Amino acid sequence: MAHAPSMPHGGEHEATSTGLSHRKLLMWAFLGSDCMFFGALIATYLVYQGKSLVGPFPEDVFSIPVTSVSTFVLLMSSMSMVLSYAALTRGNIKAYRIWLASTAILGATFLAFQVFEFRDFVQHGLTPRTNLFGTTFFTLTGFHGAHVTLGVIWLLSLLFHSFRKGGASPEKELELDLAALYWHFVDVVWIVIFTVIYLFGVFEGF
Amino acid sequence: MSTMPFAIPRPVHPTGVWSWITTIDHKRIGILYGVTAFILFLTGGMEALLIRAQLVQAEQDLISPEIFNQLFTMHGTTMIFLAVMPLSAAFFNFVVPLQIGARDVAFPRLNAFSFWTFLAGALLLKISWITGGAPNAGWFSYAPLTGITANPGHGIDLWVVSLQVLGVASLAAAFNFIVTIVNMRAPGMSLMRMPMFTWMTLLTAILLVLAFPVITVALIELMFDRTFGMNFFNVAAGAQPILWQHLFWVFGHPEVYILILPAMGIVSDVLPAFSKKPLFGYGTMVVAGVVIAFMGWMVWSHHMFTVGLGPVANSVFTFTTMMIAVPTGIKVFNWLGTIWGGSLNFKTPMLFALGFVGMFIMGGISGVMHAVAASDAQQQDTYFVVAHIHYVLFGGALMGIFAGIYFWFPKMTGKMYNEGLGKVQFWSMLIAQNITFFPMHFTGLDGMPRRIYTYQENMGWEFWSLISTIGSLMLAASMLLFVYNFVNSWRNGEKASGDPWDARTLEWSIASPPPEYNFAVIPEVTDRDEWWEEKQRRRIGVPVPVSGGSGYEPEEHSIHLPQPSYWPIVVSIGLLIAGYGVVYNGVIYNFVLAAAGVLIGMIGVYAWALEPVNDPDPDDEHSSH
Numbered sequence: 049m050a051h052a053p054s055m056p057h058g059g060e061h062e063a064t065s066t067g068l069s070h071r072k073l074l075m076w077a078f079l080g081s082d083c084m085f086f087g088a089l090i091a092t093y094l095v096y097q098g099k100s101l102v103g104p105f106p107e108d109v110f111s112i113p114v115t116s117v118s119t120f121v122l123l124m125s126s127m128s129m130v131l132s133y134a135a136l137t138r139g140n141i142k143a144y145r146i147w148l149a150s151t152a153i154l155g156a157t158f159l160a161f162q163v164f165e166f167r168d169f170v171q172h173g174l175t176p177r178t179n180l181f182g183t184t185f186f187t188l189t190g191f192h193g194a195h196v197t198l199g200v201i202w203l204l205s206l207l208f209h210s211f212r213k214g215g216a217s218p219e220k221e222l223e224l225d226l227a228a229l230y231w232h233f234v235d236v237v238w239i240v241i242f243t244v245i246y247l248f249g250v251f252e253g254f
Numbered sequence: 255m256s257t258m259p260f261a262i263p264r265p266v267h268p269t270g271v272w273s274w275i276t277t278i279d280h281k282r283i284g285i286l287y288g289v290t291a292f293i294l295f296l297t298g299g300m301e302a303l304l305i306r307a308q309l310v311q312a313e314q315d316l317i318s319p320e321i322f323n324q325l326f327t328m329h330g331t332t333m334i335f336l337a338v339m340p341l342s343a344a345f346f347n348f349v350v351p352l353q354i355g356a357r358d359v360a361f362p363r364l365n366a367f368s369f370w371t372f373l374a375g376a377l378l379l380k381i382s383w384i385t386g387g388a389p390n391a392g393w394f395s396y397a398p399l400t401g402i403t404a405n406p407g408h409g410i411d412l413w414v415v416s417l418q419v420l421g422v423a424s425l426a427a428a429f430n431f432i433v434t435i436v437n438m439r440a441p442g443m444s445l446m447r448m449p450m451f452t453w454m455t456l457l458t459a460i461l462l463v464l465a466f467p468v469i470t471v472a473l474i475e476l477m478f479d480r481t482f483g484m485n486f487f488n489v490a491a492g493a494q495p496i497l498w499q500h501l502f503w504v505f506g507h508p509e510v511y512i513l514i515l516p517a518m519g520i521v522s523d524v525l526p527a528f529s530k531k532p533l534f535g536y537g538t539m540v541v542a543g544v545v546i547a548f549m550g551w552m553v554w555s556h557h558m559f560t561v562g563l564g565p566v567a568n569s570v571f572t573f574t575t576m577m578i579a580v581p582t583g584i585k586v587f588n589w590l591g592t593i594w595g596g597s598l599n600f601k602t603p604m605l606f607a608l609g610f611v612g613m614f615i616m617g618g619i620s621g622v623m624h625a626v627a628a629s630d631a632q633q634q635d636t637y638f639v640v641a642h643i644h645y646v647l648f649g650g651a652l653m654g655i656f657a658g659i660y661f662w663f664p665k666m667t668g669k670m671y672n673e674g675l676g677k678v679q680f681w682s683m684l685i686a687q688n689i690t691f692f693p694m695h696f697t698g699l700d701g702m703p704r705r706i707y708t709y710q711e712n713m714g715w716e717f718w719s720l721i722s723t724i725g726s727l728m729l730a731a732s733m734l735l736f737v738y739n740f741v742n743s744w745r746n747g748e749k750a751s752g753d754p755w756d757a758r759t760l761e762w763s764i765a766s767p768p769p770e771y772n773f774a775v776i777p778e779v780t781d782r783d784e785w786w787e788e789k790q791r792r793r794i795g796v797p798v799p800v801s802g803g804s805g806y807e808p809e810e811h812s813i814h815l816p817q818p819s820y821w822p823i824v825v826s827i828g829l830l831i832a833g834y835g836v837v838y839n840g841v842i843y844n845f846v847l848a849a850a851g852v853l854i855g856m857i858g859v860y861a862w863a864l865e866p867v868n869d870p871d872p873d874d875e876h877s878s879h
Contacts, residue, residue, distance in 0.1 A: 064437040070360040073433045081425060081463045088471035088501060092486070101492040176484050180492055183484040187475070 075226050079233050082195075086237050089191060093184040093245060100179035106249035109172045111165075118161035119242045122196075125154035126235045129228050139218045145210055148224075151231070152203040155196055162193050185245070192241060195234045202227050265818045276818035278362035279770060283369050284348030285666060288659075290369075291340035294376055296733065298332035301325050303730060306690075306723040312711040322707035323390035324409065328379070330393030331413065334513065335420050336376045338647065341655045342516035343372070346431055346455050348666060349658075352761035352768060353449045355440025355777045360433040362816040363862060368427040370826030375420035378833050382412040389413035392705065394506065395476075397487035397498035402480045411480065411837040414473050419833050421466045421473075428462035431455055440760070442779035446540070449759040449783075450533060453540055454519025457547040458512050464551075465508040472501035481836075496561060503554035511550040513647060514614075515543065517654025518585060521607045524657050525589055527757040528604035529596030532783055535588040542581035542588075549578045559627045560634045568627040575625035582618060586611060601755070602676035606657035609684050613649025617642055620695070635705075638698025644691040656683070656736075663740075664754045668767040669747030675739040682732040690725030693718035758786035771813045821862035828855025 064070065132147030166186070176186040206227060210216035216223075265276035274282060305325050308317040317325065351359055359365050382388040389409040391399045400410050435456045439448070448456075475486040476498070485491035487498055526533045533539060555563060555571040589611050598604070620642040624630045633639055663671050698704075702715045709715055753762040760777060761768070763785040781787040832851025838844035 065439045065443075066437055068437065070433050070437055073437055074361070074429050077429045077432050077463055081429075081467050084464050085467035085471060088468045088504075092471070092475065092497065092501075095497055096493065099492050099494075176478070176482060180485050183478070183486055183491075187478060187484070187486075 069222055071222065071226060072229075075229050079229065082233065082237075086188075086192070086240075089184075089188045090240065090244065093188050096180040096184050097249070100181045102179050104169075104172050104174045104178070104181075106181060106185075106245075109169045109174055110246055110250050111168075112246060112250055114161070114165065115242065115246050118158050118165075119238065121154050121161065122158045122235055122238055125151045125158070126232055128154060129231050133221070133224055133228055136216065136221055136224055137218050141210065141216055144216060144224075145207060148203055148207050148210070152200050152207065155200045155203065155231075159193060159196055159200070162189065162196075188245070189241065192234070192237060195237070199227070199231050199234055202230070265820055273818070275823055276366075276820055278358075278366045278816055278818055278822070280347050280351050280359050280362065280365060281666075281768060281772075283365055284344050284346075286369050287340050287347055287372070288344030288666075290373060290376070291337055291344060294332060294380075295337035295341065296737075297380065298329055298337050299730065299733060301329040301332065303726055305329065306726040308707060309709075309719050310723040311720065312709055312713070312716050314708055317707065319707040320387075320390065323392075323705075324383075324388035326705055327389045327392050327395075327413075328383075331379060331389070331417075333647070334393060334509070335417065336379065338513050338651050338655070339424065340372055342458070342513070342651075343368075343427055345451070345516060345520065345655075345658050345662070346427070346459075349662060349761060350431060350435065350452050350455050351438070352665075352764070352772060353452045353759050354435060354438060354443055355760050355773060355779065356434065356438040357772050357776075357813070358816060359430050360438055361430050363819050363822050364426050364430050366819070367822035367825055368423045368430065370823045371419060371423035371426065371829055374826050374830035374833065375416045375418075375423060377830060378412055378419055379416035381834075382409050385412070394502055395498075396502075397476065397495035398489060400476055400480075400498075401487060402483075408837055411477075414477050414480075415833040415837055418470065418473055418477075419829055421470050422829065424462050425466050428459040428466075431459040432463065435459070440773075440777050440779050443784075446537070447779055447782045447784070450522035450536070450539060451516070451519035454515045454522070454543055457543050458515045461508045461512050461515070461547055461550065465505045465512065468501055469505035472498060472505070475501075496558075499558055499561065500554070503557045504551070506557065507554040508547075508550045510646075511546055513651045514654075515546070517610065517651045517658075518543070520654045520658040520661070521589065521610050522585075522592075523759060524603045524607040524661050525592045526783070527661070527755050528599045528601060528607070529593045530599075530756075531592060531596040532758075532786075533588070534591030534594070535584075536782065538584055539588050542584040545581040546578060549574065549581070553578055556625060556627075556630070559630045572625055572627045576622060579618065579622050579625070586615060586618075601660075602671070602673060602680055603657045603661035603755075605677065605680045606653050606660060609680065610650060610653040610657060613645055613653055613684075613687070617645030617647075617650055620645065633698065635703055636698040637694040637702045637704055640704050641691050641694035641698055644687070644694070648687055648691065653683075656680075659740075661755070662761075663743070664750030665761055665766050665768070667744045667747070668750055668765075669743055670750045670754065671743040671747060672739050675735060679732055679735045679739060682728065682735065686725050686728035686732055688725070690722050690729055693721045693725075697722075753785075756789075758783040760785050763788065771815055774813075819862070819865060821858045821865060824858035825855050825862065828852065828858055 066073070128147045128150040132144055132151060135141075135143035135147055169182075174182045174185075176182050206216075206224060209223075265272060274286065277283065277286075304317060305322070308314050308322060308325075347359070347365065351357070379389075385408065387407045387409045389395065389412065390407075391405060391410060391413075395410065395413065398404055435448070435452055445453075475484075478484040479486050479488065485493050487493050487495045489495065522533055522539060552574045553571060555567060556575045559568055559571070593608075620638070624633060624639070624642060660671060660676055663669075697715045697718045700714060702709065702713070702719075709719075750766045752765045754766070755762070760779075763777065764773060777784065828851045830851070832848050832855060835844045835846075835848025835851055
């Protein structure tokens with residue numbers, strides 16, 4: 049056993065076997081786990097699709113135009129997240145803050161749409177207790193909404209942190225990178241939910 | 255380096271209780287896991303003894319049917335989630351960083367959090383005995399038996415919350431070990447040079463990460479049904495309770511491999527060490543492990559052959575289940591190949607490893623019998639299945655874990671255990687478990703259903719039930735012998751050298767017990783079985799600089815270890831309080847309790863996030879960034 053050069057500092061700058069930072073690898077493992085989480089929820093929804101004994105049914109309550117707008121808003125938030133990351137790596141802290149705030153606002157807008165939608169469904173007589181559709185729909189989209197909420201809090205924390213001395217710099221891009229990975233993942237999950245639950249649920253032939 | 259917004263001083267306790275509470279040293283956390291899990295293992299054993307006492311003769315009137323249901327539910331849940339899994343986690347913690355030449359795990363505070371959260375989950379489950387009834391629907395808790403109408407007590411709620419909390423602990427640990435093994439290997443330790451226990455830990459962690467979310471979803475659905483009156487398993491609303499069975503076993507079958515793969519890893523390290531040979535077929539061993547971990551996802555419906563999924567589904571799952579016996583068989587032949595022609599040294603760990611191979615083969619054979627759907631229809635829900643699971647989980651997983659305890663005891667404690675007592679304990683345990691579990695094959699094939707609280711005289715099950723109960727008492731005696739040997743040797747045992755077994759992997763290249771920093775110098779790995787090769791190189795006089803454990807003391811301040819922290823246990827306490835609170839929903843007092851728990855947890859999370867891993871070194875300020 050020859051000696052590897054001893055590393056003067058532990059912690060974040062330690063060389064790793066893969067070259068990936070520990071935290072980034074952790075985030076990927078977490079996202080893999082979250083895939084199974086949403087997979088099981090979506091599977092539950094699909095197993096019970098069309099099995100509700102009483103209404104309202106999906107075609108009674110879904111409003112594809114409204115949800116299309118909220119989906120568009122969430123997709124745009126992924127774009128502003130990319131722009132925020134690009135600004136940070138260029139060292140343009142001001143643009144970084146603007147795009148970060150935009151991402152959080154777009155995420156919050158999506159949540160507002162969801163709250164509006166949930167209220168609308170309840171007014172149509174659909175609650176989590178009404179039928180299988182209500183039970184599975186609110187649980188699945190509710191957990192997705194909780195993920196978005198957590199993401200918004202994370203982004204706001206980063207924004208807040210960027211005003212502290214040395215809080216944001218191109219060298220600390222990992223802090224944003226982790227949040228961005230999470231954010232994009234939550235967006236992708238929504239694309240699946242929108243396609244499988246909303247579009248396939250309303251249009252004939254799917 | 256930003257300062258903390260609210261300054262709570264770092265814990266500085268080199269010894270005493272607080273040093274254990276705030277520790278983030280993987281070796282200490284490993285010992286905490288091991289000791290806690292072993293105590294919980296004994297409680298699960300007591301539950302089993304009560305079951306055996308009730309079944310000792312026909313029409314026994316010792317335990318009421320309701321308590322009997324609670325006993326077998328708690329026995330199964332305890333042994334799987336509170337004994338075998340955390341005992342394996344004890345070895346992940348203690349051994350894996352040492353085997354890969356690392357100074358700690360990737361996220362030391364997360365590691366402490368895993369342990370305290372595991373303890374919180376264990377308390378939430380065990381507390382049900384004194385808060386008005388333990389869970390009573392079996393460890394699989396099939397719907398709709400768990401519905402609020404069929405099962406209004408809070409036992410099921412505690413079971414649900416406890417498994418959720420244990421899931422958090424397991425996931426945190428699994429993330430940690432994936433990152434540690436993938437990212438923190440010493441230079442030169444490629445994947446195919448990793449010790450087999452590290453390999454099996456990696457596969458187990460991957461299975462945990464993918465399997466636990468599925469049971470999490472199932473538990474959330476059950477919880478929402480019970481708490482909010484939703485319809486996931488409500489037949490009146492058109493639901494199909496079989497959904498629970500699918501979700502549970504999609505988790506449950508990978509879980510079986512989560513239980514057995516670590517034991518297989520331990521045995522794959524013990525057999526070469528006591529055979530003075532490298533592991534036979536290392537590459538096929540790795541591939542077999544990967545194939546098992548992959549195929550473990552394709553066999554879940556063999557738990558549901560009698561549900562009525564139809565001949566196509568039953569045939570497919572018969573086929574996949576028989577297929578998964580192939581990689582398992584490859585492992586068995588590799589173990590035999592390892593000891594073949596070796597110079598065998600029958601120390602206690604070796605005996606346990608050999609016992610594992612024998613017992614596991616017997617459990618495996620009855621497993622293949624269950625794979626045949628037609629045959630399984632006769633065995634389903636009989637004691638034959640009970641015999642099978644105890645051969646693979648007791649004779650398999652636990653024998654492997656005992657091999658590991660004896661094998662690494664000198665490394666963990668710096669003392670030698672009593673070899674004579676160890677051998678007596680091995681033989682008593684081997685004989686007793688066969689006396690306990692083998693007769694269950696007979697009663698099972700004779701039609702004795704599992705989970706019945708008593709049976710009639712003329713069924714012909716009395717003799718073998720009596721033998722099983724006698725065996726269980728012998729097992730209890732064997733465990734007491736183990737506890738005596740363990741405690742006494744830890745206190746008064748002879749001092750152990752760094753490498754008492756003349757073993758092969760890196761953990762034996764350093765002192766026993768290892769210093770806090772593990773390796774004074776991170777080793778550079780050039781071979782599989784690096785420490786063995788290193789010893790050969792030294793023997794033939796290849797001039798290489800000596801590594802850690804050779805008396806070289808690192809300069810002060812040259813190794814920065816992560817510092818102890820209060821926050822992991824604070825977050826876990828928050829989870830414990832919140833978990834207990836949500837069980838008793840509807841009552842204001844408990845709603846307050848849940849809110850308080852969440853608040854404590856959130857304070858802990860924020861303080862944790864803002865606390866740097868290391869305080870900046872005062873001597874080092876000029877070079878720091």
